[in-house]
Amino acid sequence: MSTLTTNYLTPTGREEDWRFTPLSRLAGLHDSTVEIGEGVAFDLSIVPTGVSFEILDRSLVTASSKTKDLVISRVRETVTQIAKLAIAANSEIADPIYLNRKASGGKPIFSRTIINAGANSHATLVVENIGTEILGEEIEIILEPGSHLTFISLQEWDTQAVHVGRHHAVIGKDASFKSFVVTIGGSVVRLLPTVEYSGQGSSAELNGVYFATEGQHLEHRIHVDHNIPNAKSRVNYKGALSGNNARTVWIGDVYIHAAAEGTDTYELNRNLLLSDGARADSVPNLEIETGEIVGAGHASTTGRFDDEQLFYLQSRGISADIARRLVIRGFFSDIIGRIGIPAIEERVMNRIDAELESVGV
Amino acid sequence: MSTLEIKNLQVSVATETGFTEILRGVDLTINSGETHAIMGPNGSGKSTLAYSIAGHPKYTITGGSVTLDGADVLAMTVDERAKAGLFLAMQYPVEVPGVSVTNFLRTAVTAIRGEAPKVRTWVGEVKTAMAALHMDNSFAERNLNEGFSGGEKKRHEILQLELLRPKFAILDETDSGLDVDALRIVSEGVNRVAENSDLGILLITHYTRILRYIKPDFVHVFAGGRIVEEGGPELADKLEEKGYAEYISA
Ligand SMILES: Nc1ncnc2c1ncn2[C@@H]1O[C@H](COP(=O)(O)OP(=O)(O)OP(=O)(O)O)[C@@H](O)[C@H]1O
Ligand SMILES: [Mg+2]
Numbered sequence: 001m002s003t004l005t006t007n008y009l010t011p012t013g014r015e016e017d018w019r020f021t022p023l024s025r026l027a028g029l030h031d032s033t034v035e036i037g038e039g040v041a042f043d044l045s046i047v048p049t050g051v052s053f054e055i056l057d058r059s060l061v062t063a064s065s066k067t068k069d070l071v072i073s074r075v076r077e078t079v080t081q082i083a084k085l086a087i088a089a090n091s092e093i094a095d096p097i098y099l100n101r102k103a104s105g106g107k108p109i110f111s112r113t114i115i116n117a118g119a120n121s122h123a124t125l126v127v128e129n130i131g132t133e134i135l136g137e138e139i140e141i142i143l144e145p146g147s148h149l150t151f152i153s154l155q156e157w158d159t160q161a162v163h164v165g166r167h168h169a170v171i172g173k174d175a176s177f178k179s180f181v182v183t184i185g186g187s188v189v190r191l192l193p194t195v196e197y198s199g200q201g202s203s204a205e206l207n208g209v210y211f212a213t214e215g216q217h218l219e220h221r222i223h224v225d226h227n228i229p230n231a232k233s234r235v236n237y238k239g240a241l242s243g244n245n246a247r248t249v250w251i252g253d254v255y256i257h258a259a260a261e262g263t264d265t266y267e268l269n270r271n272l273l274l275s276d277g278a279r280a281d282s283v284p285n286l287e288i289e290t291g292e293i294v295g296a297g298h299a300s301t302t303g304r305f306d307d308e309q310l311f312y313l314q315s316r317g318i319s320a321d322i323a324r325r326l327v328i329r330g331f332f333s334d335i336i337g338r339i340g341i342p343a344i345e346e347r348v349m350n351r352i353d354a355e356l357e358s359v360g361v
Numbered sequence: 362m363s364t365l366e367i368k369n370l371q372v373s374v375a376t377e378t379g380f381t382e383i384l385r386g387v388d389l390t391i392n393s394g395e396t397h398a399i400m401g402p403n404g405s406g407k408s409t410l411a412y413s414i415a416g417h418p419k420y421t422i423t424g425g426s427v428t429l430d431g432a433d434v435l436a437m438t439v440d441e442r443a444k445a446g447l448f449l450a451m452q453y454p455v456e457v458p459g460v461s462v463t464n465f466l467r468t469a470v471t472a473i474r475g476e477a478p479k480v481r482t483w484v485g486e487v488k489t490a491m492a493a494l495h496m497d498n499s500f501a502e503r504n505l506n507e508g509f510s511g512g513e514k515k516r517h518e519i520l521q522l523e524l525l526r527p528k529f530a531i532l533d534e535t536d537s538g539l540d541v542d543a544l545r546i547v548s549e550g551v552n553r554v555a556e557n558s559d560l561g562i563l564l565i566t567h568y569t570r571i572l573r574y575i576k577p578d579f580v581h582v583f584a585g586g587r588i589v590e591e592g593g594p595e596l597a598d599k600l601e602e603k604g605y606a607e608y609i610s611a
Contacts, residue, residue: 307419308455309455309456309457311416311417312454312457313460313465313469314439315448316465316525317444317473319472320438320440326460326465326468327460329460330457330460334458
C-alpha cells in the first residue's frame with residue numbers, strides 16, 4: 001500500500017546537494033524512473049536482555065524528522081516494513097549490539113530502521129556493512145532523555161557496493177549520542193550523518209574515518225541542527241586518499257538557530273592525500289543566528305605527508321615505508337582511540353593497514 | 362675505532378630563484394671518543410651541515426664526501442645512515458601526532474638493533490633511561506614531541522641517544538632552551554653515553570656553558586659555510602669574549 005505519490009524529481013547533478021555525487025554510479029537509487037524493491041536490512045542474531053527487535057508496518061510509524069534528500073524520500077515512500085530496535089529504559093547493555101546486514105543478492109533495495117534508546121539507557125550499536133549491496137536506507141535514532149548511545153557504522157563493503165544512507169539522530173534532554181562512521185569499502189558511499197535535538201543539556205559527538213583508494217567515491221554530509229538552547233556538538237572526520245580518481249567529499253553543515261542560545265559546537269575535517277590523482281573536497285559551513293553561544297568553530301585541512309615528520313622518523317633508523325605507516329596510523333589514532341571498544345578499534349586499524357598494504361604505502 | 366670523515370662538503374638549498382649555496386667546502390674528521398664543538402654565527406650553516414650528514418631531503422650535495430669508516434654516507438638513505446651509526450639530535454625536534462613515544466622508541470630501537478628488544482628488559486631499559494634524564498614516566502604515553510616544552514624535546518632527543526647507542530652523535534644546539542638544571546642533566550646523559558660506548562660527538566652550540574660539562578677536544582669556528590678556525594677548548598673562551606667579528610669578512 002502506497003499513500004505517497006511519486007513526485008520527486010530525479011537529481012541532475014547540478015543541485016548543490018548532488019553536485020559532487022557520481023549519479024551514473026548509483027544504480028538507479030536516485031532515479032525515480034527506476035523501480036527499487038524493499039528489504040529489511042538487518043538481522044539480530046542474538047537479542048540481548050533489555051533489547052527488543054521487531055518489524056513494524058509503516059502505518060504504525062511516524063518519521064522522526066523531515067528530509068529533503070531525494071533518495072531518502074524514495075526510501076520512505078517505498079518501504080512498508082520497518083525494522084525497530086529498542087533499548088529498554090534504564091538498561092545498561094554492556095556488550096556492543098551487532099546489527100548484521102541481511103544479504104539481498106545484489107539487487108538494489110531500500111530499507112528503513114528505527115532505533116530507540118530508552119530513557120537513561122546505555123548501549124553501543126554496531127552496524128556491519130559487508131558484501132556487495134546496492135542499498136538506499138534510512139536509520140532513525142531516537143535518544144530518550146538521559147540516554148547514552150554509541151552508534152558505530154562500519155562500511156567495509158566489497159568494491160562493487162553502492163550505499164546511500166541517512167543516519168538521523170534526535171537527541172533528548174541530557175542524552176548523549178556518539179557516532180563513529182568508518183567508510184573504507186564500496187564503490188560509491190554517500191552518507192548523511194545528521195543530528196537534531198529534542199531537549200536541552202544534550203550532546204552529539206560525530207566522528208568519522210574514511211580511506212578512499214582508486215576509483216572510490218566516499219561522501220559524508222554532516223548536518224547538525226542546533227534547534228534548541230544549550231546543546232553541544234563535536235564533529236571530527238579524518239580521511240586518507242590514494243590512487244587515481246580516489247574521491248572524498250566532506251560537508252559539515254552546522255546551523256545554530258536564533259533560539260539555540262548556549263550552543264557549543266566545533267567541527268573538524270582533515271584529509272591526507274597520499275598520491276597524485278586523488279581529490280578531497282571539504283566544505284565546512286557554519287550558520288549562526290544568535291551570538292549568545294558558548295562557542296562555535298570549524299577547521300578543515302587537506303594536505304600531503306609532512307616531510308619533516310618522515311625525516312625525523314627515518315633519522316632514527318625507521319625505514320620510509322614504516323615511517324609513512326606510523327604517520328598515517330597516528331593521523332587516525334585520536335579518532336579510532338575514542339571508540340573505546342578494543343576489538344573494534346583494532347578491527348578499524350587493521351582495515352586501515354590493509355588499505356595501506358593495498359596501495360603500497 | 363670509527364672515523365667520520367667530511368671532505369670538502371658543498372651543499373645548496375633549492376629556493377624560488379634557484380639554488381643557494383650554503384656549505385662552501387667543509388673539512389672535518391671525527392674519531393670515536395672525540396668531542397668536537399662547532400661554534401658560529403646564526404645562519405652560518407651549522408644546522409645545514411648537521412642535516413646534510415643525516416640526509417635531509419631539503420639539501421642538495423653539490424660536492425665533496427662524507428664517509429663513515431670508508432663507507433659512502435651520502436649514498437645511503439636517511440634510515441641507513443642511522444643504522445650505520447649516525448645520530449642527529451635536532452635543533453627543532455619534530456612533532457608527530459598520534460604516534461606515542463613508546464611506540465616510536467620501540468620501532469626505532471628495533472630498526473637500529475635489527476631485532477625487537479625483549480619485552481621484559483625493554484620496559485626497564487626505557488624507565489631507567491628516562492629516570493636518568495629526570496623525565497616523568499608519563500612521557501612514554503604521550504605523542505611524539507607533541508606539546509613538549511623546548512627543554513623536554515631536548516631531553517627526549519638525548520633519551521633516544523641513550524637507547525639507540527650510535528657511533529657518532531651530532532648535537533645541534535641541544536643546550537638551547539635548557540634551564541641550568543636541565544643543562545647539567547642532559548650533559549651528564551651525553552657523557553654517560555660517551556663513556557659507555559666511545560661515542561664521537563659533534564656538538565653545535567652558541568654558548569660555552571655546555572662546554573663546562575661536555576669537554577671538547579677540539580673547537581671549530583664556523584662562518585660563511587666553512588670552518589674558518591680550529592683550536593682547543595681555549596678557543597671557545599676567546600669566542601665568548603670577542604665574538605665572531607674577525608671571522609666575518611665583508
Ligand atoms: N630553504 C631555504 N631557503 C633559503 N635559504 C635557506 C633555506 N634553508 C636554509 N637556508 C639558509 O641557509 C643558511 C644556513 O642556515 P642554517 O640553519 O644551517 O644556519 P645555522 O648556522 O644553523 O644558524 P643558527 O645558529 O641560527 O641555528 C641561512 O642563511 C638560512 O637562511
Ligand atoms: Mg642551526
